[in-house]
Amino acid sequence: MLKKDLRSKYSKLRSSLTPDLLTRHSIAIANSVLQLPIWSYHYFHIFLPIEKKTEIDTEGIISILLGLDKNVVVPKIISPTELEHFLLTDNTKFTKNALNIPEPVDGISIDPIKLDVVFIPLLAFDELGNRTGYGKGYYDRFLNKCKDDVIKIGLSFFEAESTIDDIEVTDIPLDYCVTPSKIYSFTTS
Numbered sequence: 001m002l003k004k005d006l007r008s009k010y011s012k013l014r015s016s017l018t019p020d021l022l023t024r025h026s027i028a029i030a031n032s033v034l035q036l037p038i039w040s041y042h043y044f045h046i047f048l049p050i051e052k053k054t055e056i057d058t059e060g061i062i063s064i065l066l067g068l069d070k071n072v073v074v075p076k077i078i079s080p081t082e083l084e085h086f087l088l089t090d091n092t093k094f095t096k097n098a099l100n101i102p103e104p105v106d107g108i109s110i111d112p113i114k115l116d117v118v119f120i121p122l123l124a125f126d127e128l129g130n131r132t133g134y135g136k137g138y139y140d141r142f143l144n145k146c147k148d149d150v151i152k153i154g155l156s157f158f159e160a161e162s163t164i165d166d167i168e169v170t171d172i173p174l175d176y177c178v179t180p181s182k183i184y185s186f187t188t189s
């Protein structure tokens with residue numbers, strides 16, 4: 001399927017999730033994340049959900065990361081194409097931007113090259129690990145600034161599509177995708 005059709009299909013599917021199912025699926029995803037081979041790393045990047053778009057509640061994953069004393073880094077949109085990344089601390093204040101994304105007001109800026117693991121929001125992914133988001137290319141540009149072996153983990157309420165047909169050269173595939181019932185591994189190493 002084409003990205004535009006997948007965006008509309010999965011936006012609709014997501015908006016049909018009840019609050020109770022969203023909570024249960026988000027907890028199941030957080031529990032599965034514990035099974036991934038990522039716990040020797042230090043710098044983890046994670047997004048905060050757009051509630052109006054019924055995104056995964058990442059609070060459980062953030063609690064796990066903080067409980068394990070990991071460095072947790074969150075994005076902030078600073079231009080129509082670019083994200084900046086801030087370390088999450090006890091003092092981090094959040095405010096919702098124009099797209100309803102909770103973002104840090106300011107803080108310690110982290111160079112993406114430092115990141116070991118990135119949790120990635122998506123609307124749909126396929127069996128090869130390709131993904132599509134809202135179509136603004138923020139994550140593709142951001143991942144391009146990370147080290148080559150950064151571990152890229154998609155989080156999805158729904159299972160893989162067989163193929164996304166309009167993949168571009170700038171699309172960076174996932175290493176893993178975690179759904180409420182399954183962990184997909186796309187890595188060859």
Ligand SMILES: Nc1nc2c(c(=O)[nH]1)N(C=O)[C@@H](CNc1ccc(C(=O)N[C@@H](CCC(=O)O)C(=O)O)cc1)CN2
Binds near residue numbers: 048050077133136137
């Ligand atoms: N929680 C979260 N944070 C994230 C992302 C994400 O997907 N989820 N992003 C991942 O890249 C970036 C933000 N990308 C976004 C792009 C479009 C829209 C959005 O609401 N688009 C509207 C059209 C709005 C408009 O153009 O004014 C839409 O899709 O209906 C939201 C986030 C960075 N932070």
Ligand SMILES: Nc1ncnc2c1ncn2[C@@H]1O[C@H](COP(=O)(O)OP(=O)(O)OP(=O)(O)O)[C@@H](O)[C@H]1O
Binds near residue numbers: 121132133138141144
């Ligand atoms: N590294 C890059 N440099 C310049 N443009 C890029 C880069 N990566 C992606 N783009 C452009 O961004 C636009 C949106 O890309 P795409 O449709 O893959 O977004 P998406 O993956 O759905 O969105 P997001 O990454 O925000 O979740 C495309 O026109 C693409 O060419």
